[in-house]
Amino acid sequence: MKNKIVSNAIKISCKEKILYIIFLIIAIVAGIVMQLIPPQILKSIIDNNISKGVYEGIWKLSLYYLLAVVFSGAFDFLREFMMAIIGQNILLNIRLNMAKKLSKLPISYFSNNAVGEIMSKFTQDVDAVGTLFTSGLIGIISDGLKTIGIIISIYILSPKLALYVLVLIPIIYLIARFFKSNTFKSQMDARKAVGHINGSVQEIFNGLRTIKIFGMENYFISDFQEPLNQNLEAVHKTSTLDSIFPCIMQILRAIVITIAVIVAAPKGLGSLGISIGSIAAAVDLISRMLAPIEAIAVEFQTIQEAISGLERINEFDSEEEEIKYIQEKPELMKDVSISVQDVSFAYDNGKEIVQNISFDVKQGTKAALVGRTGAGKSTILNLVAGLYRPKEGSIKIGGMDPFEMPFDMRRRTIGIVPQAFPIYDGTVKEAITLYDETITEEEIIAAAKSVGLHEDIMKLSNGYDTFIGEGEIKFSHGQYQLLSLACALVCNPPILLLDEVTSGLDSITEAKIFKVLREVSKDRTILTISHRISGIIDADKVVILEKGKIVETGTPEELAGKDGWYAKYNQIEQLGWKI
Numbered sequence: 001m002k003n004k005i006v007s008n009a010i011k012i013s014c015k016e017k018i019l020y021i022i023f024l025i026i027a028i029v030a031g032i033v034m035q036l037i038p039p040q041i042l043k044s045i046i047d048n049n050i051s052k053g054v055y056e057g058i059w060k061l062s063l064y065y066l067l068a069v070v071f072s073g074a075f076d077f078l079r080e081f082m083m084a085i086i087g088q089n090i091l092l093n094i095r096l097n098m099a100k101k102l103s104k105l106p107i108s109y110f111s112n113n114a115v116g117e118i119m120s121k122f123t124q125d126v127d128a129v130g131t132l133f134t135s136g137l138i139g140i141i142s143d144g145l146k147t148i149g150i151i152i153s154i155y156i157l158s159p160k161l162a163l164y165v166l167v168l169i170p171i172i173y174l175i176a177r178f179f180k181s182n183t184f185k186s187q188m189d190a191r192k193a194v195g196h197i198n199g200s201v202q203e204i205f206n207g208l209r210t211i212k213i214f215g216m217e218n219y220f221i222s223d224f225q226e227p228l229n230q231n232l233e234a235v236h237k238t239s240t241l242d243s244i245f246p247c248i249m250q251i252l253r254a255i256v257i258t259i260a261v262i263v264a265a266p267k268g269l270g271s272l273g274i275s276i277g278s279i280a281a282a283v284d285l286i287s288r289m290l291a292p293i294e295a296i297a298v299e300f301q302t303i304q305e306a307i308s309g310l311e312r313i314n315e316f317d318s319e320e321e322e323i324k325y326i327q328e329k330p331e332l333m334k335d336v337s338i339s340v341q342d343v344s345f346a347y348d349n350g351k352e353i354v355q356n357i358s359f360d361v362k363q364g365t366k367a368a369l370v371g372r373t374g375a376g377k378s379t380i381l382n383l384v385a386g387l388y389r390p391k392e393g394s395i396k397i398g399g400m401d402p403f404e405m406p407f408d409m410r411r412r413t414i415g416i417v418p419q420a421f422p423i424y425d426g427t428v429k430e431a432i433t434l435y436d437e438t439i440t441e442e443e444i445i446a447a448a449k450s451v452g453l454h455e456d457i458m459k460l461s462n463g464y465d466t467f468i469g470e471g472e473i474k475f476s477h478g479q480y481q482l483l484s485l486a487c488a489l490v491c492n493p494p495i496l497l498l499d500e501v502t503s504g505l506d507s508i509t510e511a512k513i514f515k516v517l518r519e520v521s522k523d524r525t526i527l528t529i530s531h532r533i534s535g536i537i538d539a540d541k542v543v544i545l546e547k548g549k550i551v552e553t554g555t556p557e558e559l560a561g562k563d564g565w566y567a568k569y570n571q572i573e574q575l576g577w578k579i
């Protein structure tokens with residue numbers, strides 16, 4: 001199988017659930033054999049007892065009949081149960097394999113794929129593939145064998161009757177298939193509409209304030225109404241098909257049985273010359289045959305869905321993985337200067353975002369990248385952090401390409417503070433360590449103290465063990481930025497990359513964060529980005545970017561003395577305008 005994620009999951013599950021697989025095979029075989037026994041007992045009761053007026057021992061045969069039916073049902077239950085356990089285990093292993101794969105993908109994968117799309121691979125596509133194991137594949141084999149077994153049994157009773165039944169099977173199958181594929185289509189429509197409704201709800205929640213301020217409630221309600229109507233229509237269609245289908249199958253069963261009785265009855269139209277007991281057994285067998293044929297129609301549908309899910313998982317599986325660089329004994333760098341030489345870069349869409357960028361940040365100094373929104377500042381910071389590789393030129397940190405830096409070395413060399421704190425589902429402690437268990441309690445507290453957050457954390461209900469996941473807001477925006485800074489500092493990295501850390505903060509909080517930054521930047525190499533001159537802290541060097549190119553470089557004093565971009569930005573800011 002080409003799909004390694006799925007084939008590997010099947011292999012693991014086969015090993016883990018070998019006993020269940022053995023029970024499944026036993027249940028399938030025993031179920032098929034068991035369901036053939038009751039009609040034979042029925043035939044014997046009618047032909048050998050009732051027809052001949054021998055009533056002795058009937059109760060025993062009736063009891064055997066009952067037991068055979070109960071056992072047949074029990075084996076069917078066992079089959080379904082085993083299939084569900086094995087199938088769910090395969091699903092779990094597929095999802096685990098996908099999570100492992102996801103953790104190996106480069107940052108560009110996440111920039112080029114919407115979160116919703118990735119999520120649907122983990123949920124809908126895996127569920128669709130799962131039906132292959134919980135019902136589809138095994139179901140089709142087992143129901144197919146059941147149908148074959150029944151036909152053989154009818155053939156033993158009367159070969160001609162078996163031929164009549166054989167002609168009727170495709171008709172029954174096609175009718176069942178027609179109903180099931182239409183039901184499936186309307187279920188899909190209903191699901192799509194629910195997806196649209198969920199999207200609208202999320203949009204409404206996210207923009208609640210704006211909606212209220214601009215009085216857009218009616219617009220959103222109308223946006224909500226349409227998918228609701230679509231959902232209702234699709235659900236109505238599904239319910240109608242679902243309620244008609246059993247009636248149709250009942251009628252079909254009656255038609256097949258009527259035909260069988262007419263052609264088989266000793267004095268009927270085309271007498272087959274078989275006993276009354278055989279007719280009764282045949283009627284019993286025909287009644288049992290409709291359920292597996294109906295199931296096969298459903299299983300074909302699920303297999304089709306599973307194949308398209310499998311294709312999407314296969315696509316995900318073939319995504320190129322990030323190269324993992326490993327160093328035997330990661331050493332801390334002695335020289336931590338940053339050098340950016342003739343760097344050009346384009347994201348996957350090919351549009352060049354930065355061109356011919358060159359600058360360096362000497363060890364222990366501070367540089368600031370300044371430019372307007374969209375100038376390419378964050379892109380350069382991400383390149384320096386080693387998240388992307390330049391298309392042209394080179395970036396070195398202490399002579400080493402940051403893209404090729406082993407992960408653990410990167411974490412201990414470069415501390416990154418993003419524009420906004422990413423909220424993880426976890427405790428304050430986990431937000432600082434990012435689940436790195438090698439970080440000690442003392443190091444966590446020292447990091448929190450260095451950013452002045454220790455007292456605030458201690459005031460929380462469970463201190464460092466307080467949960468701060470989504471919907472559990474415990475801090476202000478500024479405090480979250482300090483937490484983010486503590487996370488960057490906990491490994492004591494000699495380099496700090498700061499991405500507009502104070503954007504969106506009031507001037508008092510901004511001043512507080514600047515004070516902390518001044519403290520923690522001592523003896524560190526700092527690269528900070530800002531779209532304002534006032535957002536750079538004590539920079540030794542300022543690099544001004546405009547549309548992906550450097551337009552000015554120098555110390556703040558040098559640049560202030562020129563009639564260039566820096567002076568222009570400064571002038572505008574002093575007038576109170578934001579760039």
Ligand SMILES: Nc1ncnc2c1ncn2[C@@H]1O[C@H](COP(=O)(O)OP(=O)(O)OP(=O)(O)O)[C@@H](O)[C@H]1O
Nearest residue numbers: 111347349353372373374375376377378379380531
């Ligand atoms: N993952 C991406 N894929 C494609 N284009 C991107 C990606 N990230 C950013 N860009 C584009 O690169 C350009 C520069 O973005 P970047 O975030 O580097 O600018 P910036 O100067 O940091 O802006 P801001 O101050 O608003 O954060 C923008 O035009 C943006 O559309």
